[in-house]
Amino acid sequence: MGTSFPGVPFFMDSNYQLIDDINEFFSRYILVDGRINSPKTWKSYAYWLLDFLKWTIANNLNWKYLTISDIVVYRNWSIETCSLTPSTVNLRIGVLKRFYQYAFENNLVNHNPIKSIETKFYVDKHSDFLSHSHKLTLTRNLLSVKTHSELPKFYSDVDLVKIFNVVHSDRLRLMMRLMLECGLRRQEVAELPLVTIEETIKIAQKIGPSSEILLKLPAYICKGNKSRSVIISYPTVMRLMQYRATVRPKLEKKFKSLNKKIPINFWLTHLGTEYKPESLSIEISLLGKKAGVEKATPHKFRHTFATNLFALTNDLRLVQKLLGHSHIHTTTIYEHTAANDRLGLLADYQNNLNNLLK
Numbered sequence: 001m002g003t004s005f006p007g008v009p010f011f012m013d014s015n016y017q018l019i020d021d022i023n024e025f026f027s028r029y030i031l032v033d034g035r036i037n038s039p040k041t042w043k044s045y046a047y048w049l050l051d052f053l054k055w056t057i058a059n060n061l062n063w064k065y066l067t068i069s070d071i072v073v074y075r076n077w078s079i080e081t082c083s084l085t086p087s088t089v090n091l092r093i094g095v096l097k098r099f100y101q102y103a104f105e106n107n108l109v110n111h112n113p114i115k116s117i118e119t120k121f122y123v124d125k126h127s128d129f130l131s132h133s134h135k136l137t138l139t140r141n142l143l144s145v146k147t148h149s150e151l152p153k154f155y156s157d158v159d160l161v162k163i164f165n166v167v168h169s170d171r172l173r174l175m176m177r178l179m180l181e182c183g184l185r186r187q188e189v190a191e192l193p194l195v196t197i198e199e200t201i202k203i204a205q206k207i208g209p210s211s212e213i214l215l216k217l218p219a220y221i222c223k224g225n226k227s228r229s230v231i232i233s234y235p236t237v238m239r240l241m242q243y244r245a246t247v248r249p250k251l252e253k254k255f256k257s258l259n260k261k262i263p264i265n266f267w268l269t270h271l272g273t274e275y276k277p278e279s280l281s282i283e284i285s286l287l288g289k290k291a292g293v294e295k296a297t298p299h300k301f302r303h304t305f306a307t308n309l310f311a312l313t314n315d316l317r318l319v320q321k322l323l324g325h326s327h328i329h330t331t332t333i334y335e336h337t338a339a340n341d342r343l344g345l346l347a348d349y350q351n352n353l354n355n356l357l358k
Contacts (some may be wrong), residue, residue, distance in 0.1 A: 005031055007039035009046035011053075025102050038224065050090045064103070067115045068180065069262060071096065076346045085319050090144050154304040157356060162291040170247055171267060172276075172283055174239060177357070179301035181350055182215060182230040183309070186298040190277040192266045198293065201241045204228070208236035221244050228324040233350040306331075312349050 008026060011019040026042070055074055056063045074092060078084045084092075097114045104112040155163070160180070167173050178189050196216065204213050212231050219227040244266075254272025255263045266276035280298050288296020302323070310319050320331040 007074065008042055011046075011050070018292065021103070021108055022053075024106075025099055029098065030222065045095050048095045052092070052096060064109050066113045067147075068115065070112050083230055093144065109236065152303040152307065153300055154307045155293070155296075158295045159291075160304075160356060162293055163287055163296065166291045167287055169283075170243055172287070174236075174243055175267065176284070177236055177239070177302060178232070179298060180305055181236055181353060182232055183302050183305035184230065185223060185302060186215075186278045186280055187223075188221050189218055189298070190263055190275055190280050193218060193221075193264055194266045197240055197263075197266045200237055201244070204237040204241075205236055213237055224322060224326065226324065226326075230322055235354055308349050 010024045010026065010032065013019055033085075039222045053063060054075060055077070056066070061070060065186060066329070076087060078089050078092065079086070093114070100109065102110045134153055136175070163176070164173065167176070175189050178184050178192075179186075196218065200213065200215050207213065214229045215232040216229045217227060219225050222228055248266070248268065251268035251272055252263060252269065255268055255274070258272055263274060265274045269279075284296050284298050297344050306319050306323055309322065310316065313319075316328065316331055320328050323331060325331045
């Protein structure tokens with residue numbers, strides 16, 4: 001319909017001919033219906049569906065004529081042979097459920113091998129009045145694997161000191177500080193636009209160190225393509241301004257000579273290329289090994305921010321807002337990790353962090 005969708009996957013057979021039945025699933029279900037907007041999700045869907053289709057070919061099966069028993073074999077193979085976690089297997093089964101639902105509705109298959117059942121249950125409304133009417137219906141497929149939710153892993157104060165003591169890159173130090181102080185996701189910090197940082201610096205210079213400074217994240221770098229704002233401290237903005245004035249100009253010059261244009265992103269590598277989110281994971285993992293901190297990841301900084309913020313404020317709604325969670329249920333995991341310490345303000349957390357990392 002005249003609209004470009006970079007990054008949408010497509011399938012071809014061994015003769016490099018487009019497989020219309022499968023590609024129609026992506027174009028109609030993802031693009032036309034508009035149910036999924038994230039290119040990362042498109043890529044995951046394609047990878048999982050490709051894995052399943054390769055499995056059917058390897059076992060001389062046709063995906064159009066499978067039974068629920070065949071899907072069970074695929075599920076068990078994923079767990080037992082591939083050692084995938086139950087949550088990962090459930091995500092893959094969920095994609096197959098959507099795919100077969102689409103195939104059945106469009107007469108590509110005679111039956112849907114992944115059936116769903118409805119479970120009705122009662123909810124306690126803390127009242128005896130009309131308690132029989134407090135009933136909900138949950139739809140689930142029969143192939144889901146039971147999962148056990150793990151509490152989020154976060155860095156201790158000792159871990160943070162170890163990591164910051166061994167980092168020598170000004171860029172990486174600032175990126176970790178942003179995740180730790182503002183709860184940014186890996187992509188959000190890695191793909192921060194230059195204009196966003198410059199606007200934040202102007203705001204900080206105008207209102208001074210005594211007021212809350214908002215860092216406004218554009219929708220295209222945020223999960224679910226939803227823009228959000230976080231609170232950043234004045235000292236951190238000043239560090240960004242210093243980096244902008246002293247380090248970045250040399251890297252920007254390299255970028256311009258390579259690409260003949262001005263870089264959009266704030267962070268650049270020493271080679272003058274735009275920084276990638278995947279590189280942040282690699283750098284922090286290596287940094288963790290050097291510091292003696294197990295399983296160091298970018299997302300662990302975000303968990304640390306949320307855990308400490310809830311401990312300081314006891315305000316789950318505030319944590320939800322600053323993390324950018326669509327549903328409060330996602331945020332409730334931090335109720336079980338944070339101590340019930342009602343100190344009250346985000347500024348306390350940022351001041352403590354600033355003192356810790358001096």
